[in-house]
Amino acid sequence: MLQIDELDKKILALLQKNGRASHMDMARRLKVGHTRVRDRILRMEESGAITGYRADINPQVLGYGIHCSILIEVDQRHDFDTFVEEVMAMDEVVEVVNLTGEYDIIIRIWARDIAHLRDVLYNKISALPAHVRTLSNMVLDHKQKHLGI
Numbered sequence: 001m002l003q004i005d006e007l008d009k010k011i012l013a014l015l016q017k018n019g020r021a022s023h024m025d026m027a028r029r030l031k032v033g034h035t036r037v038r039d040r041i042l043r044m045e046e047s048g049a050i051t052g053y054r055a056d057i058n059p060q061v062l063g064y065g066i067h068c069s070i071l072i073e074v075d076q077r078h079d080f081d082t083f084v085e086e087v088m089a090m091d092e093v094v095e096v097v098n099l100t101g102e103y104d105i106i107i108r109i110w111a112r113d114i115a116h117l118r119d120v121l122y123n124k125i126s127a128l129p130a131h132v133r134t135l136s137n138m139v140l141d142h143k144q145k146h147l148g149i
Helices: 006-017 023-030 034-047 080-088 114-125
Strands: 066-074 093-098 105-111 131-138
Touching: 006 023, 006 034, 023 034, 066 080, 066 114, 080 093, 080 105, 105 114, 114 131
Parallel strands: none
Antiparallel strands: 066 105, 066 131, 093 105
């Protein structure tokens, strides 16, 4: 496990807010040298603490108006990893989480409209051989926060 100090925590907080922030900008904000920031980021990348950078996209602006969370029970006689790969291959799926309890996974999807959601539920997910049953819930609002280190 990587040991991090207060400076590392501040760097991570800045990167979570803006993954495109330059080393120079972060150094100015933190009142340290830019090479120190660069070296800390490199160390955290090499250790696997920082796994990548991404652009946050608003699906609604791209025409996807329905956000849905779907609990899925998987037939354990089928290969679970294969089922997850099949689900992840669906364009609409943005997240898959393996669970304990009554359902095996929860997925988050975006659909254009109700007809598209119906197609995903009935013609994509339900058609998978390992699918047993689903419980779908439309998301009314979604808030997300960064890890408070």
